[in-house]
Amino acid sequence: MTLTGRAYRVELRFFRFVNRQAMAVYTPAEIGMPLAEVDTPSLILDLDAFERNLDLLDASLAGKPVKVRPHAKSHKCPEIALRQLARGAVGVCCQKVSEAEAMVQGGVSDVLITNEVVGAAKLKRLAALAKRARIAVCADDADNVIALDQAARAAGVTLSVLAEVNVGANRCGVEPGEPALQLARRIAACGHLRFAGLQAYHGSAQHLRKVEERRAAIEQAAARVRLTTGLLDRAGIACEKVTGAGTGTYLFEAVSGAYDEIQPGSYIFMDADYGRNDWTGSGIPGFEHSLFVWATVMSRPVPERALVDAGLKAFSVDSGMPRVADLEGVECVRASDEHGVLRVNGTLRLVVGDRLKLIPGHCDPTVNLHDDLVCVRAGRVEAIWPIAARGAVW
Amino acid sequence: MTLTGRAYRVELRFFRFVNRQAMAVYTPAEIGMPLAEVDTPSLILDLDAFERNLDLLDASLAGKPVKVRPHAKSHKCPEIALRQLARGAVGVCCQKVSEAEAMVQGGVSDVLITNEVVGAAKLKRLAALAKRARIAVCADDADNVIALDQAARAAGVTLSVLAEVNVGANRCGVEPGEPALQLARRIAACGHLRFAGLQAYHGSAQHLRKVEERRAAIEQAAARVRLTTGLLDRAGIACEKVTGAGTGTYLFEAVSGAYDEIQPGSYIFMDADYGRNDWTGSGIPGFEHSLFVWATVMSRPVPERALVDAGLKAFSVDSGMPRVADLEGVECVRASDEHGVLRVNGTLRLVVGDRLKLIPGHCDPTVNLHDDLVCVRAGRVEAIWPIAARGAVW
Numbered sequence: 007m008t009l010t011g012r013a014y015r016v017e018l019r020f021f022r023f024v025n026r027q028a029m030a031v032y033t034p035a036e037i038g039m040p041l042a043e044v045d046t047p048s049l050i051l052d053l054d055a056f057e058r059n060l061d062l063l064d065a066s067l068a069g070k071p072v073k074v075r076p077h078a079k080s081h082k083c084p085e086i087a088l089r090q091l092a093r094g095a096v097g098v099c100c101q102k103v104s105e106a107e108a109m110v111q112g113g114v115s116d117v118l119i120t121n122e123v124v125g126a127a128k129l130k131r132l133a134a135l136a137k138r139a140r141i142a143v144c145a146d147d148a149d150n151v152i153a154l155d156q157a158a159r160a161a162g163v164t165l166s167v168l169a170e171v172n173v174g175a176n177r178c179g180v181e182p183g184e185p186a187l188q189l190a191r192r193i194a195a196c197g198h199l200r201f202a203g204l205q206a207y208h209g210s211a212q213h214l215r216k217v218e219e220r221r222a223a224i225e226q227a228a229a230r231v232r233l234t235t236g237l238l239d240r241a242g243i244a245c246e247k248v249t250g251a252g253t254g255t256y257l258f259e260a261v262s263g264a265y266d267e268i269q270p271g272s273y274i275f276m277d278a279d280y281g282r283n284d285w286t287g288s289g290i291p292g293f294e295h296s297l298f299v300w301a302t303v304m305s306r307p308v309p310e311r312a313l314v315d316a317g318l319k320a321f322s323v324d325s326g327m328p329r330v331a332d333l334e335g336v337e338c339v340r341a342s343d344e345h346g347v348l349r350v351n352g353t354l355r356l357v358v359g360d361r362l363k364l365i366p367g368h369c370d371p372t373v374n375l376h377d378d379l380v381c382v383r384a385g386r387v388e389a390i391w392p393i394a395a396r397g398a399v400w
Numbered sequence: 401m402t403l404t405g406r407a408y409r410v411e412l413r414f415f416r417f418v419n420r421q422a423m424a425v426y427t428p429a430e431i432g433m434p435l436a437e438v439d440t441p442s443l444i445l446d447l448d449a450f451e452r453n454l455d456l457l458d459a460s461l462a463g464k465p466v467k468v469r470p471h472a473k474s475h476k477c478p479e480i481a482l483r484q485l486a487r488g489a490v491g492v493c494c495q496k497v498s499e500a501e502a503m504v505q506g507g508v509s510d511v512l513i514t515n516e517v518v519g520a521a522k523l524k525r526l527a528a529l530a531k532r533a534r535i536a537v538c539a540d541d542a543d544n545v546i547a548l549d550q551a552a553r554a555a556g557v558t559l560s561v562l563a564e565v566n567v568g569a570n571r572c573g574v575e576p577g578e579p580a581l582q583l584a585r586r587i588a589a590c591g592h593l594r595f596a597g598l599q600a601y602h603g604s605a606q607h608l609r610k611v612e613e614r615r616a617a618i619e620q621a622a623a624r625v626r627l628t629t630g631l632l633d634r635a636g637i638a639c640e641k642v643t644g645a646g647t648g649t650y651l652f653e654a655v656s657g658a659y660d661e662i663q664p665g666s667y668i669f670m671d672a673d674y675g676r677n678d679w680t681g682s683g684i685p686g687f688e689h690s691l692f693v694w695a696t697v698m699s700r701p702v703p704e705r706a707l708v709d710a711g712l713k714a715f716s717v718d719s720g721m722p723r724v725a726d727l728e729g730v731e732c733v734r735a736s737d738e739h740g741v742l743r744v745n746g747t748l749r750l751v752v753g754d755r756l757k758l759i760p761g762h763c764d765p766t767v768n769l770h771d772d773l774v775c776v777r778a779g780r781v782e783a784i785w786p787i788a789a790r791g792a793v794w
Contacts, residue, residue, distance in 0.1 A: 034794060045521055047793050079737055101738040102709075121738065124698045124709065124753055127439055146699050147752045177739055178699040178707050209736065304518045305540050305572040313572050315496075315518065318765040319793050323718050324735070341718070342603065343473055343764050344495040344515065344793065345571055358541045359518055370737050371712040375768070377791055396791075397771055399441050399713050399738065400428060 035380045039387045046302040046361060047316035049376040051275075051391075053383040055296035059274050060093055062291040067268075070260040075099055075118060075249065077271030080370050082395035083379055084112020086274065097140065099269045100395075103132050106141065108395035116140040118249065120205055120269065122150060122170070122178060128400065129153055133161035142166035144205045146180050151192050151199070158198035166202035167193045171234055173227035173250070175209040182230035187237040194243055203247040206231045207269065212254030213279060213325075217288045224251075224258035231264040253280060257289045277369040279325035298331060298363035299372065300380070301346065309352035316364060317341045322371035328364035338364065429774045433781045440696040440755060441710035443770040445669075445785075447777040449690035453668050454487055456685040461662075464654040469493055469512060469643065471665030474764050476789035477773055478506020480668065491534065493663045494789075497526050500535065502789035510534040512643065514599055514663065516544060516564070516572060522794065523547055527555035536560035538599045540574050545586050545593070552592035560596035561587045562643070565628055567621035569603040576624035581631045588637055597641040600625045601663065606648030607673060607719075611682045614649045622658035629658070647674060651683045671763040673719035692725060692757035693766065694774070695740065703746035706730070710758060711738045716765035722758035732758065 034045035044050070067074065076090045078098040087098050087109055097116030100106040106117045116139060123132050123143050135141050136158070145151050145167050158165040169189045172179035180189050186204070194201040211223035231248050238245045249267035251259035253276075259265040272280055275297035285292065301316035318341050321328050327338040328346070335351030346364065350356055366372035373379075377396055381389040428439035438444070461468065470484045472492040481492045481503055491510030494500040500511045510533060517526050517537050529535050530552070539545050539561050552559040563583045566573035574583050580598065588595040605617035625642050632639045645653035645662035647670075653659040666674055669691035679686065693715050695708035712735050715722050721732040722740070729745030740758065744750055760766035767773075771790055775783040 043521075045794050046519070122698045122707075122752075124696050125440070127437075146701060150752055172701060176705070177736070177741065179701060181701075302518050304516045307540060307566060307573060307575075311570070313516075316793075318716060318718050318762075319768045319791075322712060322716075324712050342571070347571065358516075358544055368712075374713045375791065375793075397713075397769065399710070399769075400439050 033378060033390065035378075035387045035390060037387050037390065041300070041382050041385050041387070042361065044300055044380055044387060046300050047320035048300050048380050049373065049378065050298045050300045050363065051379050051381045052296045052298070053381050053388060055294040056274055059276065059293045059296060060089065062293055063270065063273050064093060066257060066289065066291050067260060072260045072265055073267045075267050075269055076274070077120070077252070077269045078109055078395070079105065080271030080275060080373065082108070082373055082393050082398065083391050084109055084114060084394055085389075085391040087112065087114050096267070099271070102399055103128050103135065104398035104400040105395045107131070107135060108398050110135060110139045112394055114139065117142075118168075119143040120207060122146055124150060126153070126157070129157035130161070133157045133163050133165065136163045136165055137161065142168060142202050144168045144170040145193065146170045146178050146189065148189065148192055151189070151196060155196035155198050163198070165199050167199045168202050168205045168249070169193060170205040171230065173206045173208050173230045174211065174223055175207065177209060179205070182234045183237060186234045187241060187243075190238055190243050190245075191241070201243060201246075203245050203249065203266075204231060204234060205250065206248055206265070207250040207252070208255065209252065212252040213283065214254070215283055217284055217286060220255045220288070221258050224255045224262065228259070228262040228264035235264070253293070254283055272369050275369040277325070277372075278329045278365045278367045281329070281365070295331065295365045297366060297369055297373070299328060299366060301362055301364055303356055303358055303360040303362070306356060306358055310350055312336070312348040312350050312356050314346040314348060314362065314364070315344065316346050317344045319343055320375060321364060321366045322368050322375070324371060325368035328366050331363040331365050333362055336362075427772060427784065429772075429781045429784060431781055431784065435694070435776050435779050435781070436755065438694055438774055438781060440694050441714035442694050442774050443767065443772065444692045444694045444757065445773050445775045446690045446692070447775050447782055449688040450668055453670065453687045453690060454483065456687060457664065457667050458487055460651060460683065460685050461654060466654045466659055467661045469661050469663055470668070471514070471646070471663045472503055472789070473499065474665035474669060474767065476502070476767055476787045476792065477785050478503055478508060478788055479783075479785040481506065481508050490661070493665070496793055497522050497529065498792035498794040499789045500529060501525070502792050504529060504533045506788055508533065511536075512562075513537040514601060516540055518544060520547070520551070523551035524555070527551045527557050527559065530557045530559055531555065534560075536562060536596050538562045538564040539587065540564045540572050540583065542583065542586055545583070545590060549590035549592050557592070559593050561593045562596050562599045563587060564599040565624065567600045567602050567624045567644070568605065568617055569601065571603060573599070576628045577631060580628040581635060581637075584632055584637050584639075585635070595637065597639050597643065597660075598625060598628060599644065600642055600659070601644040601646070602649065603646065606646040607677065608648070609677055611678055611680060614682070615652050618649045618652035618656065622653070622656040625658040647687070648677055666763055669763040671719070671766075672723045672759045672761045675723070675759070689725065689759045691760060691763055691767070693722060693760060695756055695758055697750055697752055697754045697756070700750060700752055704744055706742040706744050706750050708740040708742060708756065708758070709738065710740050711735045713737055714769060715758060715760045716762050716769070718765060719762035722760050725757040725759050727756055730756070
């Protein structure tokens with residue numbers, strides 16, 4: 007191949023398109039098809055459960071002084087983002103520039119990248135995207151702030167930048183208090199940046215099993231936020247908003263008085279790992295499992311074992327094996343590339359060709375394995391939503 | 401959308417193509433680009449190491465009475481398959497019909513699907529593919545054999561079917577001996593099927609850490625094969641070939657006298673989990689790590705911690721965290737969707753913007769996360785090979 011630059015990339019995309027097109031049944035479903043006929047393994051969305059989850063979030067937040075900005079890294083699907091926006095979300099969160107590009111391309115006009123963006127190529131795309139939509143991004147490093155300012159100046163835009171503060175997750179972020187104040191000053195001092203507030207997400211709190219552990223973690227996070235906003239206030243730096251929270255804790259942030267915006271993502275799908283959290287007395291509603299990997303029994307060699315045609319390439323196991331839905335006496339105990347190994351109560355009738363639904367251990371990386379979300383209602387395919395940002399890691 | 405059937409699928413593909421095209425820098429590299437400029441996270445192939453691995457396999461098998469049929473589930477890339485065939489491989493293995501379709505589309509003319517294929521839609525595609533290339537498939541269930549025969553008859557082809565035998569992995573497969581003989585009889589009795597031999601892969605042996613454990617497991621597998629081929633022989637059923645083996649054990653199968661064909665896949669890449677095997681005295685050569693996830697340091701909040709922009713959506717963690725290549729004093733200790741958390745020796749100079757290579761824990765599901773393999777030689781991008789069967793789980 008002798009093409010270069012953009013022409014080469016277009017050629018490569020087209021090659022891939024033609025190559026895939028040649029594989030006749032690459033889309034596992036057609037609209038109107040009974041679920042029983044949908045090819046496996048595929049990613050199924052129960053639309054009724056999904057819509058009830060949207061309702062439950064809204065109801066749980068009625069009267070609470072926070073805005074909702076759902077995290078799109080969970081679904082990577084503009085069709086879902088648009089439904090969240092239609093219910094009053096102020097925008098979406100993304101984790102990468104390319105994910106944000108897919109959302110803007112899909113009709114979303116307000117995106118917060120809840121992450122640091124590093125490197126000239128990405129910063130150029132980020133600044134370009136800020137001409138097409140309201141874009142904000144996080145920073146936790148002084149040199150990165152300078153690079154953001156330069157990229158914004160080169161593109162002729164003003165970029166909104168939030169200071170990411172470590173409120174307990176020990177991932178990215180400057181420490182609360184003085185270090186955060188210094189970073190905010192640097193951002194505010196840049197001619198082509200606007201200091202847009204604090205990113206204060208406590209990721210590791212989300213899967214603490216006990217309600218009281220999660221509540222305590224968020225109380226501590228809120229204290230760290232207040233320490234920082236107090237300093238900003240005394241320094242005369244306006245803090246437009248504090249944003250954070252996930253499905254495991256969002257109601258605690260919502261009532262803390264310290265947060266203005268919350269970022270839950272998984273509530274729409276409710277994976278098996280979130281299902282292991284205790285919720286009693288948390289006030290957070292009982293979200294339903296709406297996302298499933300649809301799988302076929304492909305082997306039943308002995309009574310105590312069955313194999314399904316979904317494995318590591320159809321679901322992620324970083325947060326444990328998937329759970330088998332709606333069927334007692336069957337447990338997914340291990341997985342290889344294209345096999346899920348089920349331990350079966352020997353008396354259960356389960357034969358080659360039977361189909362079943364697996365609840366993914368972790369929804370986000372599972373969604374990222376699939377190109378299409380097969381949307382089902384009353385046992386039939388109602389829609390097929392492209393997972394437009396699948397693989398958008400840049 | 402009101403289109404249906406194939407027209408709808410074409411529309412959906414085209415929508416996805418246009419949608420992706422709109423994301424300007426979706427291809428992380430250009431030919432001729434220095435590695436340092438390749439966007440992250442991306443999947444890098446060190447071509448020199450890859451080619452040495454191809455050589456090492458060949459050299460280790462010189463004079464051994466087996467043919468090589470590498471497993472394409474590891475790479476999903478016709479460009480690699482064609483290079484394996486050019487060095488004398490008799491064909492490739494695939495795990496799914498859609499993976500086989502991608503290989504045939506990419507120029508491979510002989511594919512063994514080392515797996516059961518279940519369901520009318522898939523069997524129809526399997527039979528259609530058998531008109532375009534030499535295709536063989538496995539079975540371990542009597543009813544599935546009947547379904548295979550019907551699909552072959554409907555398409556007007558004769559399908560080659562191997563009986564999968566459980567030689568110790570306890571995944572799919574009938575038990576050795578009498579059950580395998582019965583299954584072979586059923587296959588041989590079908591008018592549109594040809595009994596093509598035994599699939600005898602011992603998957604769980606591949607990652608036993610000690611050489612002697614792996615050798616003993618394969619001796620047991622070979623004994624189970626011989627029990628079965630002895631019965632077939634006495635029953636007058638010709639067993640054309642016995643096929644199996646992976647990177648961890650292939651030389652033991654090769655010298656066992658029980659196997660005719662071997663199926664190593666990971667030897668071309670050599671992931672971190674295979675790197676934890678002991679190889680001393682096995683005769684299996686020291687394959688090099690040739691596959692890397694190229695990542696950027698995006699945050700260095702405290703001396704003992706750095707974050708890279710590659711997480712669960714850039715590498716699979718089912719076999720453990722990736723290892724950091726070529727750098728002492730840094731360890732990847734956990735991962736979230738888009739973050740890899742590195743524990744750093746505090747004195748190491750590692751700043752935001754630095755790039756590093758991660759050796760994936762498990763190559764197969766890591767490859768399946770990426771659309772392109774960025775092929776590098778002497779620090780420059782020499783080629784970009786599409787991972788054509790990425791996501792081909794059907």
